[in-house]
Amino acid sequence: MARAGLTPQRLVAAAAELADEAGLAQVTASAVARRFDVKAASLYSHIGGTDDLRTGVALLALREMADRVAEALAGRSGRDALAAFAGAYRDYAREHPGRYEAARLPLDHETAVASAGVRHSQLARAVLRGYDIAEPDQTHAVRLLGSVFHGYISLEAATGFSHTPVDSDASWQWTLDRLDALLRSGSIG
Amino acid sequence: MARAGLTPQRLVAAAAELADEAGLAQVTASAVARRFDVKAASLYSHIGGTDDLRTGVALLALREMADRVAEALAGRSGRDALAAFAGAYRDYAREHPGRYEAARLPLDHETAVASAGVRHSQLARAVLRGYDIAEPDQTHAVRLLGSVFHGYISLEAATGFSHTPVDSDASWQWTLDRLDALLRSGSIG
DNA sequence: GCATTTGCCTAAAGCCTGTAGGAAACCTAC
DNA sequence: GTAGGTTTCCTACAGGCTTTAGGCAAATGC
Numbered sequence: 001m002a003r004a005g006l007t008p009q010r011l012v013a014a015a016a017e018l019a020d021e022a023g024l025a026q027v028t029a030s031a032v033a034r035r036f037d038v039k040a041a042s043l044y045s046h047i048g049g050t051d052d053l054r055t056g057v058a059l060l061a062l063r064e065m066a067d068r069v070a071e072a073l074a075g076r077s078g079r080d081a082l083a084a085f086a087g088a089y090r091d092y093a094r095e096h097p098g099r100y101e102a103a104r105l106p107l108d109h110e111t112a113v114a115s116a117g118v119r120h121s122q123l124a125r126a127v128l129r130g131y132d133i134a135e136p137d138q139t140h141a142v143r144l145l146g147s148v149f150h151g152y153i154s155l156e157a158a159t160g161f162s163h164t165p166v167d168s169d170a171s172w173q174w175t176l177d178r179l180d181a182l183l184r185s186g187s188i189g
Numbered sequence: 190m191a192r193a194g195l196t197p198q199r200l201v202a203a204a205a206e207l208a209d210e211a212g213l214a215q216v217t218a219s220a221v222a223r224r225f226d227v228k229a230a231s232l233y234s235h236i237g238g239t240d241d242l243r244t245g246v247a248l249l250a251l252r253e254m255a256d257r258v259a260e261a262l263a264g265r266s267g268r269d270a271l272a273a274f275a276g277a278y279r280d281y282a283r284e285h286p287g288r289y290e291a292a293r294l295p296l297d298h299e300t301a302v303a304s305a306g307v308r309h310s311q312l313a314r315a316v317l318r319g320y321d322i323a324e325p326d327q328t329h330a331v332r333l334l335g336s337v338f339h340g341y342i343s344l345e346a347a348t349g350f351s352h353t354p355v356d357s358d359a360s361w362q363w364t365l366d367r368l369d370a371l372l373r374s375g376s377i378g
Numbered sequence: 379g380c381a382t383t384t385g386c387c388t389a390a391a392g393c394c395t396g397t398a399g400g401a402a403a404c405c406t407a408c
Numbered sequence: 409g410t411a412g413g414t415t416t417c418c419t420a421c422a423g424g425c426t427t428t429a430g431g432c433a434a435a436t437g438c
Binding site: 002003028029030031040041044049050 | 424425426427428429433434435
């Protein structure tokens with residue numbers, strides 16, 4: 001019988017596609033096996049199991065997002081950098097909702113420190129360099145940026161902010177403006 | 190054989206406890222049945238199934254949170270109201286992580302409009318009354334508040350913001366201060 | 379060309395969901 | 409208090425997913 005050519009990478013990639021198409025909950029060993037026309041048991045020599053698969057998607061998503069954000073940030077500073085930073089996350093979440101969902105999975109400490117997660121906070125700090133904020137305010141500001149953007153993206157995905165006539169893009173721009181102003185005044189307070 | 194006294198309410202209440210203790214993923218018909226020393230099949234005359242159970246927890250959480258926030262807000266305004274509003278959510282999420290998780294489940298439109306979800310945005314608008322912000326900025330501000338607090342709570346739950354020596358409570362206070370300032374200037378811009 | 383390694387298979391046990399139909403407990407009302 | 413009806417929980421079962429164990433065939437290397 002012909003071999004399917006399974007590898008951890010290919011399995012995780014398929015899991016990521018599946019997550020984007022059907023949601024992270026649909027990412028199962030069974031479903032991924034089906035994509036390769038292979039029995040579910042065959043996956044277990046390549047990956048640890050369903051949890052492993054989802055963690056793999058999470059790590060992939062963190063890497064891809066960090067890459068995108070880094071590229072978006074190149075050569076920009078100030079409000080420009082802020083918008084690029086935020087936009088990169090928002091665009092990624094829209095294009096890859098399942099991967100974005102996976103990126104919020106809790107990782108054990110060891111996996112987390114080895115992940116691209118650390119690059120994300122470095123990138124946030126890079127944005128803040130344009131605002132001249134010293135510690136510990138810089139750490140507070142990193143947390144604020146993470147909170148606002150993750151919160152916005154997650155609420156937008158859940159509800160689409162569709163209960164009022166006010167456009168979501170308008171709220172996004174308004175938020176960026178206000179954050180920019182907030183961070184500018186941040187160097188004073 | 191003695192009857193267990195199952196009702197949709199009691200089942201949802203047990204599901205909520207289970208969610209807080211073990212996470213929303215552990216909320217299954219099977220697990221809830223075990224709590225009542227009853228076979229899983231017995232649940233199906235009271236609830237639709239596992240999804241129903243989780244949705245029930247979501248609706249319960251939305252109600253409980255709205256009640257708490259409303260109480261926290263009573264008699265306060267300005268930065269005081271802002272802190273009470275945010276604190277009520279954060280405290281609830283810490284006490285009831287599983288319920289909080291459930292509250293973010295996507296609900297179909299019909300269920301959503303009948304839920305306590307609408308009270309939440311009304312409460313946010315009540316906070317903003319202390320800041321004198323007109324439409325459409327008020328809607329933008331409601332979304333900002335939702336984003337910041339939900340984002341912060343969710344990141345705090347995931348990582349505990351434990352990778353740096355800076356205290357999470359300090360970042361929370363800093364964030365409240367900055368938001369208060371932002372909203373104050375909001376009436377101008 | 380043969381031995382070894384690797385990859386995918388079948389088999390099977392365990393748990394979860396959800397449906398169907400049965401029997402016991404409860405309620406009502408005579 | 410007891411007969412009828414209803415409700416509640418049960419057993420049985422079908423189907424799906426997970427994961428382990430052991431086997432045969434394909435690829436690889438000498």
